[in-house]
Amino acid sequence: AQSVTQPDIHITVSEGASLELRCNYSYGATPYLFWYVQSPGQGLQLLLKYFSGDTLVQGIKGFEAEFKRSQSSFNLRKPSVHWSDAAEYFCAVGAGTASKLTFGTGTRLQVTL
Protein backbone atom coordinates (compact mmCIF):
# COMPACT_ATOMS: atom_id res chain seq x y z
CA ALA A 1 0.00 0.00 0.00
CA GLN A 2 1.12 3.52 -0.72
CA SER A 3 1.90 6.14 1.92
CA VAL A 4 2.85 9.79 2.08
CA THR A 5 4.93 11.66 4.64
CA GLN A 6 4.98 15.40 5.06
CA PRO A 7 7.65 16.02 7.69
CA ASP A 8 6.75 19.63 8.39
CA ILE A 9 3.54 20.19 10.28
CA HIS A 10 3.81 23.97 10.35
CA ILE A 11 5.99 26.39 8.39
CA THR A 12 6.21 30.15 8.70
CA VAL A 13 7.77 32.28 6.00
CA SER A 14 7.92 35.98 5.31
CA GLU A 15 6.06 37.38 2.37
CA GLY A 16 8.35 37.48 -0.63
CA ALA A 17 10.56 34.69 0.66
CA SER A 18 10.95 31.38 -1.11
CA LEU A 19 9.11 28.29 0.00
CA GLU A 20 9.72 24.56 -0.12
CA LEU A 21 7.29 22.03 1.32
CA ARG A 22 8.56 18.51 1.63
CA CYS A 23 6.78 15.35 0.59
CA ASN A 24 8.06 11.79 0.60
CA TYR A 25 6.05 8.90 -0.74
CA SER A 26 6.16 5.14 -0.66
CA TYR A 27 4.86 3.18 -3.62
CA GLY A 28 6.25 0.26 -5.55
CA ALA A 29 5.61 1.49 -9.06
CA THR A 30 5.51 4.92 -10.66
CA PRO A 31 3.13 6.93 -8.54
CA TYR A 32 0.60 9.54 -9.47
CA LEU A 33 1.55 12.50 -7.28
CA PHE A 34 -0.48 15.55 -6.37
CA TRP A 35 -0.30 18.71 -4.34
CA TYR A 36 -3.53 20.21 -3.06
CA VAL A 37 -4.19 23.38 -1.11
CA GLN A 38 -7.02 23.71 1.39
CA SER A 39 -8.19 27.08 2.61
CA PRO A 40 -10.66 27.45 5.48
CA GLY A 41 -14.20 26.88 4.31
CA GLN A 42 -13.09 25.82 0.87
CA GLY A 43 -12.54 22.52 -0.82
CA LEU A 44 -9.23 21.09 -1.85
CA GLN A 45 -7.78 22.79 -4.90
CA LEU A 46 -5.32 21.02 -7.13
CA LEU A 47 -2.04 22.89 -7.46
CA LEU A 48 -0.22 20.44 -9.70
CA LYS A 49 0.17 16.78 -10.53
CA TYR A 50 2.77 14.39 -11.86
CA PHE A 51 2.11 11.20 -13.78
CA SER A 52 5.13 10.81 -16.04
CA GLY A 53 7.47 12.76 -18.27
CA ASP A 54 9.28 15.90 -17.21
CA THR A 55 10.08 15.60 -13.54
CA LEU A 56 9.70 19.35 -12.94
CA VAL A 57 6.02 20.17 -12.94
CA GLN A 58 4.54 23.63 -13.13
CA GLY A 59 1.27 24.36 -11.43
CA ILE A 60 -1.10 27.17 -10.70
CA LYS A 61 -0.38 30.23 -8.57
CA GLY A 62 3.33 30.09 -9.37
CA PHE A 63 3.96 26.74 -7.68
CA GLU A 64 6.19 24.00 -9.02
CA ALA A 65 7.23 20.57 -7.82
CA GLU A 66 10.03 18.21 -8.69
CA PHE A 67 9.69 14.45 -8.76
CA LYS A 68 12.84 12.70 -7.61
CA ARG A 69 12.50 8.97 -7.89
CA SER A 70 15.84 8.27 -6.18
CA GLN A 71 14.69 10.16 -3.11
CA SER A 72 11.01 9.20 -3.32
CA SER A 73 10.22 12.86 -3.02
CA PHE A 74 7.88 15.37 -4.60
CA ASN A 75 8.67 18.69 -2.96
CA LEU A 76 6.59 21.77 -3.64
CA ARG A 77 8.31 25.10 -4.25
CA LYS A 78 7.46 28.71 -4.85
CA PRO A 79 10.09 31.40 -5.40
CA SER A 80 8.17 34.24 -3.75
CA VAL A 81 5.35 33.64 -1.31
CA HIS A 82 2.32 35.92 -1.11
CA TRP A 83 0.22 36.46 2.01
CA SER A 84 -2.70 34.79 0.22
CA ASP A 85 -0.72 31.54 0.06
CA ALA A 86 -1.34 30.95 3.76
CA ALA A 87 -3.28 27.68 3.89
CA GLU A 88 -2.97 23.96 4.47
CA TYR A 89 -1.06 22.02 1.83
CA PHE A 90 -1.50 18.34 1.21
CA CYS A 91 0.62 15.98 -0.80
CA ALA A 92 -1.17 12.91 -2.13
CA VAL A 93 -0.33 9.76 -4.01
CA GLY A 94 -2.49 7.60 -6.23
CA ALA A 95 -1.73 4.03 -7.18
CA GLY A 96 -1.68 4.43 -10.92
CA THR A 97 -4.69 6.68 -10.86
CA ALA A 98 -5.99 9.95 -9.46
CA SER A 99 -8.74 8.03 -7.74
CA LYS A 100 -8.53 6.73 -4.18
CA LEU A 101 -5.80 9.06 -3.06
CA THR A 102 -3.64 8.63 0.00
CA PHE A 103 -2.92 11.96 1.62
CA GLY A 104 -0.10 13.16 3.80
CA THR A 105 -0.84 14.80 7.12
CA GLY A 106 -0.55 18.26 5.63
CA THR A 107 1.65 21.29 6.20
CA ARG A 108 0.16 24.48 7.48
CA LEU A 109 1.78 27.52 5.91
CA GLN A 110 1.75 30.80 7.73
CA VAL A 111 2.94 33.93 5.94
CA THR A 112 4.16 36.91 7.88
CA LEU A 113 4.06 40.40 6.44
Add this chain to the structure above:
Amino acid sequence: GAVVSQHPSWVICKSGTSVKIECRSLDFQATTMFWYRQFPKQSLMLMATSNEGSKATYEQGVEKDKFLINHASLTLSTLTVTSAHPEDSSFYICSGGGRSEQFFGPGTRLTVL
Protein backbone atom coordinates in the same frame (compact mmCIF):
# COMPACT_ATOMS: atom_id res chain seq x y z
CA GLY B 1 -12.06 22.66 -13.33
CA ALA B 2 -15.18 20.73 -12.63
CA VAL B 3 -17.33 21.59 -9.64
CA VAL B 4 -18.46 19.37 -6.81
CA SER B 5 -20.91 20.66 -4.23
CA GLN B 6 -21.86 19.34 -0.83
CA HIS B 7 -24.93 19.96 1.25
CA PRO B 8 -25.18 20.88 4.00
CA SER B 9 -21.94 22.70 4.65
CA TRP B 10 -22.37 22.16 8.36
CA VAL B 11 -24.80 20.28 10.53
CA ILE B 12 -25.33 19.82 14.25
CA CYS B 13 -27.37 16.89 15.46
CA LYS B 14 -28.21 15.06 18.64
CA SER B 15 -26.62 11.77 19.52
CA GLY B 16 -28.59 8.86 18.13
CA THR B 17 -30.04 10.66 15.14
CA SER B 18 -29.11 10.12 11.50
CA VAL B 19 -27.65 12.70 9.19
CA LYS B 20 -27.55 12.70 5.39
CA ILE B 21 -24.86 14.50 3.44
CA GLU B 22 -25.21 15.08 -0.29
CA CYS B 23 -22.41 15.27 -2.82
CA ARG B 24 -23.20 16.51 -6.32
CA SER B 25 -21.13 16.81 -9.43
CA LEU B 26 -22.48 19.96 -11.04
CA ASP B 27 -21.00 19.91 -14.52
CA PHE B 28 -19.87 16.35 -15.10
CA GLN B 29 -21.07 12.83 -14.60
CA ALA B 30 -19.39 10.73 -11.97
CA THR B 31 -19.78 6.98 -12.04
CA THR B 32 -17.47 6.85 -9.07
CA MET B 33 -17.20 9.21 -6.17
CA PHE B 34 -15.15 9.03 -3.00
CA TRP B 35 -15.88 9.92 0.59
CA TYR B 36 -13.16 11.09 2.94
CA ARG B 37 -13.12 11.99 6.58
CA GLN B 38 -10.86 14.61 8.09
CA PHE B 39 -10.33 15.06 11.81
CA PRO B 40 -9.12 18.43 13.10
CA LYS B 41 -5.56 19.14 12.09
CA GLN B 42 -5.26 15.73 10.49
CA SER B 43 -5.19 14.37 7.02
CA LEU B 44 -8.00 13.10 4.84
CA MET B 45 -8.75 9.44 5.27
CA LEU B 46 -10.58 7.59 2.54
CA MET B 47 -13.75 6.02 3.90
CA ALA B 48 -15.39 4.49 0.86
CA THR B 49 -15.80 4.40 -2.87
CA SER B 50 -19.29 5.19 -4.08
CA ASN B 51 -20.29 3.40 -7.27
CA GLU B 52 -23.25 4.52 -9.35
CA GLY B 53 -25.87 1.82 -9.44
CA SER B 54 -24.04 -0.62 -7.21
CA LYS B 55 -22.85 -1.09 -3.67
CA ALA B 56 -20.20 1.09 -2.18
CA THR B 57 -16.78 -0.27 -1.36
CA TYR B 58 -15.62 0.51 2.16
CA GLU B 59 -12.08 0.86 3.41
CA GLN B 60 -10.87 -1.37 6.19
CA GLY B 61 -12.18 -0.30 9.56
CA VAL B 62 -15.11 1.72 8.23
CA GLU B 63 -18.49 0.42 9.38
CA LYS B 64 -20.69 0.05 6.33
CA ASP B 65 -23.86 -0.15 8.43
CA LYS B 66 -23.03 3.10 10.13
CA PHE B 67 -21.97 5.04 7.06
CA LEU B 68 -24.57 4.30 4.41
CA ILE B 69 -23.67 5.37 0.90
CA ASN B 70 -26.09 5.65 -1.97
CA HIS B 71 -25.11 6.62 -5.51
CA ALA B 72 -28.43 6.59 -7.31
CA SER B 73 -27.52 8.85 -10.20
CA LEU B 74 -24.45 9.96 -12.13
CA THR B 75 -24.41 13.30 -10.34
CA LEU B 76 -25.40 12.50 -6.77
CA SER B 77 -23.91 10.45 -3.98
CA THR B 78 -25.19 10.56 -0.44
CA LEU B 79 -23.55 9.61 2.83
CA THR B 80 -25.85 8.90 5.77
CA VAL B 81 -24.33 8.72 9.21
CA THR B 82 -26.72 6.51 11.13
CA SER B 83 -27.21 6.70 14.89
CA ALA B 84 -24.56 9.37 15.10
CA HIS B 85 -22.42 9.69 18.20
CA PRO B 86 -20.00 12.42 19.29
CA GLU B 87 -17.04 10.43 17.97
CA ASP B 88 -18.55 10.74 14.49
CA SER B 89 -18.05 14.48 14.64
CA SER B 90 -15.71 15.29 11.79
CA PHE B 91 -15.30 16.99 8.44
CA TYR B 92 -16.61 14.88 5.59
CA ILE B 93 -15.37 15.53 2.06
CA CYS B 94 -16.39 13.95 -1.20
CA SER B 95 -14.68 13.89 -4.55
CA GLY B 96 -15.50 12.93 -8.11
CA GLY B 97 -13.65 12.92 -11.38
CA GLY B 98 -11.59 10.53 -13.38
CA ARG B 99 -8.31 8.70 -13.48
CA SER B 100 -6.30 11.85 -14.04
CA GLU B 101 -7.88 14.24 -11.59
CA GLN B 102 -10.33 14.34 -8.73
CA PHE B 103 -12.44 17.35 -7.85
CA PHE B 104 -13.27 17.86 -4.24
CA GLY B 105 -16.35 19.25 -2.59
CA PRO B 106 -16.06 21.99 0.03
CA GLY B 107 -16.80 19.56 2.84
CA THR B 108 -19.47 19.12 5.47
CA ARG B 109 -18.72 19.70 9.12
CA LEU B 110 -20.72 17.37 11.33
CA THR B 111 -21.03 18.01 15.05
CA VAL B 112 -22.83 15.45 17.14
CA LEU B 113 -23.92 16.62 20.57
